[in-house]
Structure formats: C-alpha cells, structure tokens
Amino acid sequence: MPQTNNLKPETRLKLSQVSTATITTRLFSRGLRNTFLHGLKPLNTNGKQLVGVAYTLRYIPAREDLDILSAFTDYDHPQRLAIEQAPPGSVLVMDCRGVDRSAAAGEILMTRLERRGVVGMVSDGSVRDSGNIAAMDFPVYVKSSSAMINLSLHHAVDINVPIGCAGVAVYPGDVMVGDADGVVCIPSHLADEIATEAYDMESLEAHILRRVQDGASLRGTYPPNEETMRLLRLEMDGQQ
Secondary structure: OOOOOOOOHHHHHHHOOOOHHHHHHHHHOOOOOOOEOOOOEEOOOOOOOEEEEEEEEEEEEOOOOOOOHHHHHOOOOHHHHHHHHOOOOEEEEEEOOOOOOOEEEOHHHHHHHHHOOOOEEEEOOEEOOHHHHHOOOOOEEEOEEOOOOHHHOEEEEEEOOOEEEOOEEEOOOOEEEEEOOEEEEEOHHHHHHHHHHHHHHHHHHHHHHHHHHOOOOOOOEOOEOHHHHHHHHHHHHHOO
16 A cells, blocks of 8 residues: 655656646546546635645544534544644645535644645645635645534544545545646656656647747647657757
C-alpha cells in the first residue's frame, strides 16, 4: 500500500507551475481517467497553488449515542489526532462521503494545520467559518460551506488509510495538486514523471498559444504537425 512519502523539491516546484488540466491530460495518456476530484472548489481566492502529499481522514455517518458534543473533550478524537499528526508539507484529505450538510472542520482546526506546516486541506464535504478561512493564506478545497457541527452527520474513524474523496481513490502519499479548476490526485509512484511531462507540455503549449493569439489556425498548430514542431523547437531552444 502506498504510504506518505517525501516529495522531491524539483517535483514540488514543477507541479506548482502547471495546471490541473495539464496534469489530468498526462494521467489520461497513461490510462488514468478518474483522478480529478469533481465538484470541489478553492475556498480561498489568493491564487496560491496547492501541492503536497496526501494524509487522510475518513468519516462514516454519525450515530446519535456516540457523536455528542462531549466527544470533543477527548484529545485523542480521530479528527483532532489527524490535525495534530498530519506531517509538514502534507495535504489533509478528508473523506466525508460527499455529505456537505455539516462541516468537516472550522477555522481553529485550519489555523492549527497552517501553523504546523501542513500546506492545505481537501474535503468532499464542507467547512464552517468559511469567510475567515477564505481570508487565510492556506488553500482549502471543499464542496460547500455549512455552519453545522460535524458531529451532527460525521463520525471520524480512520487516519491515513485509503479513502474515497469526491469519487476518487486517494492513498496516503499520493500527490494532491490544486488550482482554480479544482484538485487532481497523482499516484505517488508517478509524481516525478508526471511533473516533468506536465512542465514540458505547458512550455510547449505556451508557444502554441502565442501562435494562436497571433492568428494561426488550429490545423497544423494544435496539435502541432511535424513542421510546426520543428519551428517550435527552434523557438524554445532560442529562449534557453
């Protein structure tokens, strides 16, 4: 089973400069079609790219005799443990089963994650205190916002196990990348290769975009034919 791992600095840098659209295309070229966490949007609008390894938390439906307010007096409650144990550089990914009528977390917990060096949070549920969280310099991707306490619908059970988030399998150590479109999950063993492929692809597409902006038609340009590729390589070599 994949485990939380360290992300190479050069891989993190490349992934911070490419779009989730490009990453999903490179994953699609390898036969991976279900990697984009559909329906999640960034709560923050500062444009900060999210890149980090997944550390997971799984919720099941709440049960009335267990999920009472006093449950949070236990500092070993799985939700609290996940907040305190997610490693610096990781992304806390919460499996809320797509249920967003009650919040998975709020401002205090997001602040604690940020102070501990966690780089972001992803959930297919919601958060409370959304206005204050949106003002933080901390990427948070969720389905929606809700004022309801998580105990009303969620029971935290497992930490750092394989989960499903927004219909995508996320294993501990997978690499999460988020931008304005949403979040994509890269299998950990492919992260280095996908980062390089995506970075090279966007370098090429930047030149193609300039040609289209200058009036070039799509035929022979996008995708580029052999002659266009030859000219593009000359342009790219000339800029190095």
